[in-house]
Amino acid sequence: MSRLLREHGLAFQDALRRLGGQFVAAFLNLLVIGIALSLPLAMYVVLGNVSDFSRQAAAEPQLTLFLRPDADATVARNIESRLKGHAAIGRYQFVAKAVALEDLKKAAGLSGIVEELGRNPLPDAYVVTGRPDGAEALEALRSEAATWPGVDHAQLDTLWARQVEAVIRGGRTVVVILGSLLGVALVAITFNTIRLQILGRREEIEVSKLIGATNAFIRRPFLYLGTLQGLIGACIAWGLVMFAVGVLERELGVAASLIAQDGVLRRLDIRDTIALAVLAGGLGWFGAWLSVTLHLRRFEPV
Amino acid sequence: MITLSGVTKRHPGGQEAVRRLDLSVARGEFVLLTGHSGAGKSTVLKLMAGIERPTEGTVTVSGQDLGTIRSGALPYLRRNLGLVFQDHKLLLDRSVFDNVALPLRIAGFPGADIGKRVRAALDRVGLLDRERGDPVTLSGGEQQRVCIARAIVHRPAVVLADEPTANLDEAYALEIVGLFRRLHEVGVTLVVSTHSPTAFGDARVREVALRQGILVRSGEARA
Numbered sequence: 001m002s003r004l005l006r007e008h009g010l011a012f013q014d015a016l017r018r019l020g021g022q023f024v025a026a027f028l029n030l031l032v033i034g035i036a037l038s039l040p041l042a043m044y045v046v047l048g049n050v051s052d053f054s055r056q057a058a059a060e061p062q063l064t065l066f067l068r069p070d071a072d073a074t075v076a077r078n079i080e081s082r083l084k085g086h087a088a089i090g091r092y093q094f095v096a097k098a099v100a101l102e103d104l105k106k107a108a109g110l111s112g113i114v115e116e117l118g119r120n121p122l123p124d125a126y127v128v129t130g131r132p133d134g135a136e137a138l139e140a141l142r143s144e145a146a147t148w149p150g151v152d153h154a155q156l157d158t159l160w161a162r163q164v165e166a167v168i169r170g171g172r173t174v175v176v177i178l179g180s181l182l183g184v185a186l187v188a189i190t191f192n193t194i195r196l197q198i199l200g201r202r203e204e205i206e207v208s209k210l211i212g213a214t215n216a217f218i219r220r221p222f223l224y225l226g227t228l229q230g231l232i233g234a235c236i237a238w239g240l241v242m243f244a245v246g247v248l249e250r251e252l253g254v255a256a257s258l259i260a261q262d263g264v265l266r267r268l269d270i271r272d273t274i275a276l277a278v279l280a281g282g283l284g285w286f287g288a289w290l291s292v293t294l295h296l297r298r299f300e301p302v
Numbered sequence: 303m304i305t306l307s308g309v310t311k312r313h314p315g316g317q318e319a320v321r322r323l324d325l326s327v328a329r330g331e332f333v334l335l336t337g338h339s340g341a342g343k344s345t346v347l348k349l350m351a352g353i354e355r356p357t358e359g360t361v362t363v364s365g366q367d368l369g370t371i372r373s374g375a376l377p378y379l380r381r382n383l384g385l386v387f388q389d390h391k392l393l394l395d396r397s398v399f400d401n402v403a404l405p406l407r408i409a410g411f412p413g414a415d416i417g418k419r420v421r422a423a424l425d426r427v428g429l430l431d432r433e434r435g436d437p438v439t440l441s442g443g444e445q446q447r448v449c450i451a452r453a454i455v456h457r458p459a460v461v462l463a464d465e466p467t468a469n470l471d472e473a474y475a476l477e478i479v480g481l482f483r484r485l486h487e488v489g490v491t492l493v494v495s496t497h498s499p500t501a502f503g504d505a506r507v508r509e510v511a512l513r514q515g516i517l518v519r520s521g522e523a524r525a
């Protein structure tokens with residue numbers, strides 16, 4: 001057991017030495033891998049943010065009934081009695097125009113602009129929340145409510161959210177395709193790196209076999225090298241994407257707070273990070289394994 | 303220990319390097335393979351190490367037929383051999399120490415052991431002071447001795463040496479012969495090829511002579 005550990009330790013050290021030995025070539029390789037991986041990764045993060053946003057909206061379909069500016073309390077009570085006991089409705093809430101104005105000031109930091117308006121341009125409104133998955137019933141209610149006296153405009157908030165969801169689904173497919181293609185590229189890059197390494201170490205492999213090295217012993221440093229290359233590439237991609245999200249957040253400023261709570265955009269969490277490491281490391285290992293298996297055959301039967 | 307029976311080795315070019323050879327080396331024996339250049343000495347040693355496969359006949363080492371041995375078992379068999387190559391086969395991108403340490407690393411020796419054993423082996427070939435040296439800076443004879451150190455560092459039961467004294471001055475040649483004698487005394491089986499048997503003086507060896515791939519003499523052990 002301890003001997004196996006020692007042999008793995010030696011193989012790992014050997015792989016590190018090889019990476020460090022040809023620093024410039026190794027670094028360029030790693031950069032290519034890192035950038036390639038960062039493309040689907042960045043898209044994944046963007047989709048994650050958009051999807052968080054739209055899911056909030058779609059999970060609770062909302063219908064807003066804006067009242068006419070001249071609508072009085074009688075009209076409002078009338079509308080409220082129609083809403084009460086309607087089958088499509090989960091709950092509803094009256095939002096007075098003064099309250100709406102306060103919300104607007106707080107939410108988007110628009111207080112300066114609002115002050116300058118001098119008067120409140122917002123109407124009173126009823127915000128109706130449908131039952132979960134009750135988007136269609138709410139759609140029917142929208143057509144109906146639009147004809148009620150005192151209702152100026154009835155607006156359903158789910159349609160765009162559902163459209164965004166569809167776009168996100170398409171985007172996910174693109175991420176999977178792009179990720180797969182670049183995964184294949186990662187395997188190919190590693191395959192080639194290991195091929196060159198094997199060519200450069202021909203004599204060593206030959207002599208080692210002559211004095212009793214097993215195939216596993218000869219393979220091991222190359223497998224470590226491939227895995228390490230994938231892992232370091234993943235680290236570079238991770239760093240690039242996290243940095244980019246930070247920059248984007250700062251650039252978006254106020255707008256970021258519309259997309260995400262507290263204006264903090266979603267980043268790669270621990271699960272994403274582990275998945276990335278396992279995938280990239282695994283693909284690197286696989287590329288190395290393919291290369292070693294194929295190229296070491298040439299040393300048979302010695 | 304090592305048996306060749308009816309072995310013929312024909313190279314792709316059509317030439318027969320070894321022809322219907324029967325040769326048996328007992329445990330603890332010191333066999334000197336002699337013959338002119340091209341007689342087939344290197345081929346016989348390569349057959350014994352499983353580096354070449356016989357075209358006909360069988361080669362058996364420690365009771366294992368090299369023709370039918372699992373490829374996974376061959377490395378473990380080789381760890382019981384110490385090979386001295388005619389062309390040294392040193393790795394020029396690492397130090398003398400690391401070259402000699404290679405068989406120990408391959409066999410999974412712990413680090414502390416490796417240092418001790420490598421220095422002991424280098425001491426035996428008179429190159430202890432070149433431990434950190436670069437093989438490229440060594441003379442042909444010194445490279446030869448590093449190769450010998452690498453062959454004996456893991457204390458193999460069998461040493462197969464291909465013209466180990468060919469590049470050595472007489473004084474060093476005598477030293478290496480002395481080293482082989484001492485190995486012989488502690489029970490190591492040796493098969494050593496040479497085109498100048500006189501260098502081995504009065505060592506208790508059995509001389510096996512080859513001429514154009516044919517065994518012409520398979521003597522008794524000299525007393």
Ligand SMILES: Nc1ncnc2c1ncn2[C@@H]1O[C@H](COP(=O)(O)OP(=O)(O)O)[C@@H](O)[C@H]1O
Pocket residue numbers: 313314315317318319337338339340341342343344345346
């Ligand atoms: N790889 C090879 N291909 C073709 N002929 C070879 C090869 N190796 C050796 N020979 C031939 O086999 C014969 C024996 O060679 P070798 O065993 O090296 O002799 P020695 O070591 O006694 O000088 C020689 O005639 C040599 O030319």
Ligand SMILES: [Mg+2]
Pocket residue numbers: 340343344345388464
């Ligand atoms: Mg020869």
